[in-house]
Amino acid sequence: MLLTVIYLLASVSFILGLKMLSNPASARKGNLIAAAGMGLAILGTIFLYEESDGTRLGNYGWIFGGLIIGTIIGTLAAKKVKMTAMPEMVSLFNGMGGACAALISITEFNHLAETLHQPHDVQLGEIFPASAAYSAWVGKSIVILAGLIIGSVSFSGSVIAWGKLNGKIHDFAFKGQHLINGLLFLVLLGLAGWIAGVYENANTTVFYVLLILSLLYGVFFVLPIGGADMPVVISLLNSFTGVAAACGGFLYNNKAMLTGGILVGAAGTLLTILMCKAMNRSLLNVLIGSFGGHAGGVAAAKSQGNYKEITLSDTAILLTYAHKVMIVPGYGLAVAQAQHACHELEKLLTEKGVEVRYAIHPVAGRMPGHMNVLLAEADVDYDQLLEMEAANEQFSTTDVVLVLGANDVVNPAAKTDPASPIYGMPILEVELAKNCIVNKRSMKPGYAGIENELFFQPKTSMLFGDAKKVLESISTEIKNL
Amino acid sequence: MLLTVIYLLASVSFILGLKMLSNPASARKGNLIAAAGMGLAILGTIFLYEESDGTRLGNYGWIFGGLIIGTIIGTLAAKKVKMTAMPEMVSLFNGMGGACAALISITEFNHLAETLHQPHDVQLGEIFPASAAYSAWVGKSIVILAGLIIGSVSFSGSVIAWGKLNGKIHDFAFKGQHLINGLLFLVLLGLAGWIAGVYENANTTVFYVLLILSLLYGVFFVLPIGGADMPVVISLLNSFTGVAAACGGFLYNNKAMLTGGILVGAAGTLLTILMCKAMNRSLLNVLIGSFGGHAGGVAAAKSQGNYKEITLSDTAILLTYAHKVMIVPGYGLAVAQAQHACHELEKLLTEKGVEVRYAIHPVAGRMPGHMNVLLAEADVDYDQLLEMEAANEQFSTTDVVLVLGANDVVNPAAKTDPASPIYGMPILEVELAKNCIVNKRSMKPGYAGIENELFFQPKTSMLFGDAKKVLESISTEIKNL
C-alpha cells in the first residue's frame, strides 16, 4: 500500500528530474531529485515489498551485501574516472543495467521452467492454446524474453562501445555484415517466438542459446560503427536498457520500473536523434557506419605540398599585436590538460587589450559539451565561449585564430570534398581569419583519420608541440616582450 | 474491446492536437486531428458501448436528434459570429460543456438514489461504514458531486463572462464579497461532504440545493472580476470544465473522458497563468479583481491641460516625408473594420520609400492575438508585424507613430503612476518617437476607463474621426500630393 505511493513518488521524481536535467540552470538539482526518488524506491522495495500471498522478501544479508559492494565500486569508479573517460564510464554503467535486466530474466525463466515442469499432471490438462494458463504463459514469457534479449544486447553492445572509446577495440567491418546482422536478428525473433509460443518449451537449453546469440548480436551491432559515433551508440543502448527495465516493470507489475524504463526509452531515443542532428547526420547513417566505418582506415595519403612552421616568439608577437584572437580548442587540449595554461594566456592577452574569444564546436573533443566542461574547469568566463554559428560569423573580423589540438572540426574537406567521410559536417571556418596558427604535436590526422588541407594553406602556420608546454612558453615570451 | 482502442486513439489525438495547437505552423492541423479523434470517440460510443452486463445503448433516435440539433446550432453559431465576438462564443461553448457535465451528474444521482431506495432490505444490512457497498457509494457520490459542482460553476460563470464581454452585464462588486464567496464555497463543500459521507443521504432535495448554490457560486465568482480580465476567467473556467469532464471519466471508467478532461484541466490552468503573465499580473490579482474592478468606475477626471489637433493633409505630409513610420493598431481599428484601409495606406507609403512597421501589443484589442488576426485578414505581411519588445527598441528611431484606435496599450500611466489600475502592465512606448499621431473619435477613455496622459504631451497630435474614414482620407491626400 505505502509502497504504491513510494513508487508513484519515484516515477514523478524521474519525470521531474529528467525535465530539470534538460535545462542548464536546474540540471544538477534534477539529478539529485531523481536520485532521491530512486533511493526511496530501493528502500521501499526492500522493507515493504510483499508477494501477493503476503510473504516478504528474505536474504537481507545478500541484498545489503550487493548494495554495499555496488555502491562502493560505483562511487569510486565514478569519482576516480578522468573527465575525458566519462562517456566510457557511462557506457559501462549502462551495460551493467542491461546485464542486470538479463540476469533477472534468466532467474525468472528458470523459476517459470521449474514450476511448469513440477506439477506435470496439472499441466497436461492445460497444454492447449486458449486455456488461461497458456495465455498467462505467453504473456509472461514474452516479457521475460524481451528483457533477456534487449538487456543482453545492451550489455554486450555497451562493453564494445566502452572498448572502442578507450581504444582497446578497433573498428571492424566486413562485407555483408549488415546482412548477417539482419539474419541474426531474425533468428533471435524466431527463437524467442518459438519459446513463447509453444507451451512445453520452457526449455532452458534453447533459452541459453538465445542468451548467447543476443550477446553476439550486441557485439556485431556495435562493431562496424565508427569510434567517433560511440556517443550516439551509447545513447541508443541507453534507451534499450530503459526498455529492458520496463519489461521488468511488466513482469513484477511494478509501476516505478515501468514508468522509469519507458521514460528513459523514449527520452533516450529522442536524445539519440538530437545528437545525430548536432553532427548533421541521420541515425540510419550512423548505424550503417558509413562515416565511422572509414575512420579506422588508412589516411587518404594525398600529400598536399608543404606546410609552414612558426616559432614561439613569432607567435607571441602575432598574438600580442592582434586586435582580436579566436581560440579553437579541440581534443588535443584535453589530452594535454592545457586548459589552465590556455586560460593564463587568454588573461595575459586580455590585459594587453586583445579581444579573446573561444570558438566551441559541438563535437570537439570526445563527448558533447567536452570543451565547455574543460574550459569551465579552468574558470574561463562563460561569456567568452561562442557557439559554432556565432563564431563562424566572427572569423572574418579575426586577426589570429589559435587552433589548440583541434583537427577534424576545422577540416575544410567537410565543406569541399564530397568524397570525404566527414563531408556535410558543419565546421569552424577558420580559413576566413587573417592568420591561423595550428598547435599539435605532429602532422598525424585526428579522430576521423583523414588529412587536413587547412595545414597546407598559405595563411596557416604550424606550431608543433604538446599544447600545455607550448601555451606556457608563449605566455613566458609575451611577458618578456 | 474495439472501443478501448478507439478511446486510446482519441486520447492520443487530444494530446497531439493540443501540442500542435501551440505552434503556429501546425495549429490548424492540430485542431483537425483533435476533432477527428473526438468524432471517432463519439461514433464508437454510440455503436460499440456496452454495459458490464453486455447490454447496448438504446434511444438512438434521441441521441442522433440531439447530435444533429447540436451540430447545426453549433456550426451556425461558430460560423456566423463576428470575429470580435469570438471570445464570448468560446465562453458560451465552455458553459455548455459545464452544463452537460452537471446534467450527467443529476441523472446519475437520481439513478443512484433510486437503486438505493428500492431494494431497501439489502441496503439495511450494508448501511455501516467499512462495508463494500458503503465505500462504493462514497466513491461514486464524490465523483458525481464533484462533476455537479464544478460543471455548474463553470456553466453559470461562463454565462456571466459571456454577458460581460458583450456588455450585457456590468461589473458589480460590494464590500465583503470575497468573504461571502469564501463562505459559500465552504457551504458547498460541507453539503457535498454530508451527502457523500452519510449513506442514507441519497437525498435529492439537498442535492438540488447544492446544484442551485453551485450555480450561484459561479455567478458570484465572476461578477466582481473586471470585464477586461474575462479572457483569463474564461480560460480558468475552461480548465474547470475539463476537470468536470474528467469526473465523468471516473464515473464511467472511461479513459477518453478522463484523459481529455485532465489534459484540458492541466493545460488550461497553465494557459491561464501564461495569459496573466502576458498582462504582467498574477492570477490571484486577477481573481481578486483589483484591476478590472475599477474598469467600470468613473474615469479619474484629472484634466491634463490642452491637446493639439492635426489636420488630415498635415498628417499626409508628415507621413510621406518620414523615413520610418510605426503603426500601433488597437481595438478601435477592429471596431471600424479599418484593416484594409490601413493596409492600403501602408502600401502607399512603402511605394514612396517609407519604411512602415506595425507594433503589436499582446493585449491590444479584445482577445490575445486580435491584432494579428485582424491584420492577417487584410493580407498584411507577417514580417512587418513587430512584437512589443522588438517594437519598443525601434520607437526611438521612428519618425512618426500612428496610433489607430489604441488607448490603454499606449498609456504611460502604466509605467509612471503607481495609483493607476493598469500600473505594471508593459506598454508600447510611443513617446520615444519624434512625432505621435493618435486617431480616435473623441477624448473618451478606452477599456480600462482611464485618462491617457499621452494625448496631452507636446509630441502628440490628435486626429479625430472614425479610423476607416480617416485612413481613406489620408490615402487620398497622399495620392494628390
Next chain:
Amino acid sequence: METLLEKIALHQDYIYIVVLMIFLGIEVIGRVPSVLHTPLMSGANAIHGVVIIGAIIVMGKADPSNYLALGLGFLAVILGTLNVVGGFVVTDRMLEMFRHKQK
C-alpha cells in the same frame, strides 16, 4: 490512513494516468506564443467537450418511460454537441485567419 493507502493502491493505475496527464498538459503547451492564446483556449475548450460521451451514455441507458431522464439526457447531448462542434469550428475559423501570410 490505512484505508486511504488501500484506496490509492487499488486505483493506482488511475492515479498514474491522472498524474502523467497533468504533466503532459503542462509540458505540451509550455511555450505557446501569446498570439496563439485565444485559439489554444478555444481548442482546449473543444476537447473537454469529450464530456459528450457521458451524455450519450446517459441518454442511451435511460429508461424510455422515464421522461425526466430522457429530457435531461437529451439536453445534455445537445449541450455537449454544441461544445464539441462549436468549439472545433470556431477554433478552425480563428486559425484560418492566421494562415494567410504566415509562412
Next chain:
Amino acid sequence: METLLEKIALHQDYIYIVVLMIFLGIEVIGRVPSVLHTPLMSGANAIHGVVIIGAIIVMGKADPSNYLALGLGFLAVILGTLNVVGGFVVTDRMLEMFRHKQK
C-alpha cells in the same frame, strides 16, 4: 484479432501509462541544448537503473538453498547498484564542472 483486442482491453491501463510515458519522455527533453547532451544521457542512464528493484525482488525471493538463483540475484543486485550509484554520481560530477561560471 478478437483475442488481441481483448488483451488490449484487459491491459488498457498499462497501455495508457506506456503511451503517456512515451509522450512525456519526448516532451520533457524536447529542447535540450547540445552542451547538456552528455549529462542528460548519463542522467537517463542512472534512471533506468531502476531495474535494481527487479534485482532486489529476485534476490529476496530466492530460495536460500538454490545457489544458482542466489548467485545470479546477487550479481544482479551488484550490477544494478553500479548502474544507479555510478550513474548518478558521474552525472553529478559532470554537472558540477558546468556550474562554475555559468550564471
